Amino acid sequence: MLRPSTSLPRRGQGPLWRNPTVRALIVQAVLFLILAGFIGYLVHNTLNNLESRGIQTGFGFLEGRAGFSIPQTLIDYTSDSSYGTTFVVGLLNTLLVSALGIVAATLIGFAVGIARLSTNWLLARLATIYVEIFRNIPLLVQILFWYYAVLRALPSPRDSMSLFDLFFFNVRGVVMPDPQPLPGFSATLWALLIAVVATLLFARFAKRRQMATGQALPVYWIGAAIVIGLPLIVFLASGAPLAWTLPELRGFNFRGGINILPELVALWLALSIYTAAFIAEIVRSGILSVSHGQTEAARSLSLPGGITLRKIVIPQAMRVIVPQMTSQYLNLIKNSSLATAIGYPDLVAVFAGTTLNQTGQAIEIIAMTMAVYLVISLTVSFLMNLYNARTLLKER
């Protein structure tokens, strides 16, 4: 028991164990040893158990032939590829749906969040209904809804709905023409790169000019004109070097063209719409956190509503919005593992699913999968923190 004392013993006096610093060190060292011993025991015991049960361990299995097929692969993959390749294929599919989901969720979320604060009664109510419906239904149910209820209502390949005979919509997904670059197409890509760099430089110039003279230039319009116009001119001037492989109905399915799987669309829709409901609330709370005096000040300077929102309210709201958005992005990435419910070949379905089952290397595969999600999430956190540091209030 500690007794209140008016004077603590000075350091170096009295027995060592009564010294608070030493005592704290000893307690921490003992705790650390217990923890390390416990973890060591678990690892030792796991290896022992694996060996006594004749379960093979190690990462040698990654070199073995996978022998199964994956419907959507962003890199070359056949059933002759290795289990290691299935890891990469699954990872890329996870990243694809996560990236698509983050972009769409952000756009929808901002739109709905701002709409909820609109003075238009109907718009604000619709936004409220959106948020309350989609954030209160479990994500898995929403995924299954989009997959089974909506996409399955589409016709069979033979009765596909078509758009200009180029795009086809059916129960197998969307089929569209596949662009094949011919020699000379690289010029267009270079033009695009140059246009993007030029736009960025122009934006910096415009900003500096505005700072100096107070005159604003239409950066967005000019930028858009450069980014779209320059590559287009180069593309046409070089003789449109792009061949299109058109989808064609042969046998069971369309051959040629790009096929977007309905599993991807369903998962993407569900993830975006679900996460957007949360982002909308974050955006709303961010905007409400900006003092109303700021808006009034802008209005008294007769700034239009759009500019007030874009240049005054949102930049200040970002300080509140960004840290919470990071959590939502991380949630979206982790939620993408629900893909396995509808057969979208993501990391969990392919690698922690089929590969795990074919090889039986549960510990290695689950450890790798957990490590991947950890790395992705930490990377996203890091990038968002960088961005957050930039959006912090700069006092001048």
Add this chain to the structure above:
Amino acid sequence: MRHKNKSLSLLSAAALTALATSQAQAATLDNVKSNGEFKCGVSTGLTGFSSPDENGKWTGIDVEVCRAVAAAVLGDPTKVVFSPLTAKERFTALQSGEIDVLSRNTTWTATRDNSLGLNFTGVNFYDGQGFLVRKDLGIKSAKELDGASICVQAGTTTELNMADYFKANDMKFQQVAFDTSDQTAQGFDSGRCDVLTSDSSQLAALRLQLADPSSVEILPERISKEPLGPVVRQGDDQWFDIVKWTLFAMLDAEELGVTSQNVDQMRDNPPNPDIARLLGKDGNYGEQMGISNDWAYNIVKMVGNYGEVFDRTVGKDSPMGLERGINALWNQGGIQYAPPIR
């Protein structure tokens, strides 16, 4: 709706924890006896093999194997706790000790037997992989399936066989893999795939679950050997022997003409020494395995012989109505053959 996806990770986590904390346990039999029941892994629902009926009672040929083990070991076929598992979860559940026997239409393969720390105890159903297609496609052979979208259950030998078959025949296909056989059937039913592939017995079962069973047909090709049987953990030979001989006893009983109807009469007046040994009137074949000598009597009395079980779950007395085919006894044109009890 069936939400099995999360359970995979939960189960894997459970497996990691279990492997990390439990000492390797050799004596499954002692555990089962002291618990008074044992845990059996079955499918999440496959008619004829393991599926819950409208009263929630598990039925099927795989389920009966578990009941027979319970009858042999505990003298009561109801002392089984059934764990429904997806194809992806099943081995981890057995390795980690969540279940004591896996009886879930599982194909016996070299990898599974040799590298997963598991042992297959025998074959309770000889199967082969086939293809189910809609009749209106007008397809008569699997060789015509080039370019088709094919629904398959993830994590099965079926996935591998299909890739091999299409590669060998220089054909392309698009695979759609689902977690459970119900989801797979739903995927096929809704037109996501042209073809459903699985073991042919499962196709017969899944066909019954479709909206209109007469609109589909099973193609004649069998592209693989699928010997399905119960699995136990490696390293516990006693338990391995018990599960193995449970199946043998059911086969021997059928061969000797012992049924659940006449087993009492046969035990009181054994017509021949083989039956006397089977039913525990002669010798101590049960005690050799650490269980009571009337183990086989209990199996036949409480569950039935192999033929009875086959007929009532997948055979002529069931909705599936499968022929015995190669699952007939060796002396009746099939390949089911059990070593003698002596």
